[in-house]
Amino acid sequence: EPEVTQTPSHQVTQMGQEVILRCVPISNHLYFYWYRQILGQKVEFLVSFYNNEISEKSEIFDDQFSVERPDGSNFTLKIRSTKLEDSAMYFCASSDWREQYFGPGTRLTVT
């Protein structure tokens, strides 16, 4: 069964550094999402992406965040200048307009 994949599984970075989180959605899916989950809390929506543009973004998704689909398979989330409070598990999800399927997540630790 096809799955969403994400790399890296764990990223440690210093405050102020840029990070890029990578996702490979399920191949025939057209809708892509990023969510984050701070340890012990609920999953929060960051951004949705369709047809090479952002469909919707949350208040969390400020100017420090950007998304890109650089080629036909990858979907990336960039955080330009990380803050301590960006430490969380970041999940990519993809959808064929029905169910959303989540990747295994990237644990981002900002020190």
Added chain:
Amino acid sequence: GENVEQHPSTLSVQEGDSAVIKCTYSDSASNYFPWYKQELGKRPQLIIDIRSNVGEKKDQRIAVTLNKTAKHFSLHITETQPEDSAVYFCAASGTGTASKLTFGTGTRLQVTL
């Protein structure tokens, strides 16, 4: 925007008993309600979902009910097993095809022997 409340936050049941988790949502335009199971350190996995045109859906030991008027939906797990132990999240989504999911705060289910 949408707000999803989930109760209880923790639930402990004995193996073989039933477990019920309840959620309420605020946006009457929401029409898709999935439930995700998340084991420690793993991704949320879709276990069942319901759309607003039906009131109940069953899949083996798992069922979901929806009351659109009251804006409630519930997850029912019968004959619980130790492997059902996990955190369960309800979510709600709107009418657009790329609609985001708004999650509840999660229920930690512990099934004891």
